[in-house]
Amino acid sequence: MSGQLAGKTAVVTGASRGIGRATAIRLATQGAVVAVHYASDGAAAHDVVDTVRAQGGTAFAVQADFGAVDGPDRLWAGYDERIKEFSADGHVDILVNNAATSVRATLEETKIEDYERMFAVNVRAPFFLIQKGLDRLREGSAIVNVASAVTRMAFPEVVAYGLTKGALNTLTLTLAQELGPRGIRVNAVSPGTVDTDVNASWLRHDPQAQEFVSQETALRRVGRPDDIAKVIAYLASDQAEWVTGQVVEASGGARL
Template sequence: MSGLSGRTALVTGGSRGIGRSIARRLARDGALVAVHYGGNETAAKETVAGIEADGGQAFALGAELGVPGDAAALWAAFDEGLERRGAEPGLDILVNNAGITLPRQIADVTEEDYDRVFAVNVRAPFFLIQQGLGRLRDGGRIINISSGATRIAFPRTVAYSMTKGALDTLTLTLALALGPRGITVNTVAPGIVDTEINPHLKDPRVRAELASFSVFDRIGQPSDIADVVAFVAGDDARWITGQYLDATGGAHLGV
């Protein structure tokens, strides 16, 4: 536990699934991790308890995303959490992981659906970054969790895929803007991952079909994504910025 020792990380949507695995991995590498949750406080506290049981440091903070004032509320909770722990103010690693899905083709997407998915998946991380730049230390890391759906066409998730494409553009633009401060900005794009957000994976036939997307013929695990995030968050990735790191297991290569 030395690679991220002395650093503070915030993982949005860190209470479950990929976010939980990222939070636990960063804590294992030595970071103090703020585990954000939108509504499931119990899951966030379980994540924190797991981190502490492993000898790491973490605290939970709640803030609903996709609503007016969400960024200000989250940062206020973050600052309060650091103060409560007696930790130094500031941030070294921001992982924008929180998001919602919208498994609908274009004909079935309502205006309300569209506005909601963009509010959570695009507007929230945009203003979290904007209002967090004063807290983010020089040499810090911003890591946006996107999706392989920005590389591979999935008509049944069209609006969701568009939100992740917006994050990819945000990554590229901010990498140039924040370079003078030594801050790297990168995208990590998962493919099909075995989390509670994909309950259809319990069907053996569906699981086999989706596993076949990857050149490794298996479904991704949250730890597969967390390990990539941990690399980008660490010093070994200091010369990597503005990049889209495909973490889909080689899904649909050659198709």
């Protein structure tokens, strides 16, 4: 498929649904070969692959549980095995760290096992995925971390989740400096409230919740996965070749 990302390869973590799904499809429609990572829902991941292929793009699924210490190793092993079908050198041009888990709980309600899993999936996994992928990342490649607008707003009901996203912002800034000499750009995107499966229980089935979020947002609507995917695709493209170390909020102007 032709497009501004033709000839490039991309890895999108947590790509079986929501923002990850929208991002994988968008990158593929712009010409990239996309590795669709998933943790447990293989059917959903293969549906993304089928959707991409139906549109003339190229994608394949890779499984890895980021709650496990060897999660990043499993992803790269799966990637190395499958990418041979599509690329001679197996390098990566775009890495989107989107996979995340969240538990709604205040400080008093947070269980240590939930806290540890959130940090494992949301922080440890992207850190070591990048570390172990350094020899695969091509000179001039792009890393995009999916953070959250909760890092600039107080949300006591997701306090531990907010900590993980703050850590991801710090990682973004630090790695932009460290990897800059190789021409590797590292940026983060911070979504606000997005209509995804994760938010479905309180957002999709409650008109009052949708109205509340809309009224708290300058652009007066709830975010959609493709709203975020468009920003990620921009940061991954050569159009953003002079942008690095930035946290770009894509929230429609939430709580300005």
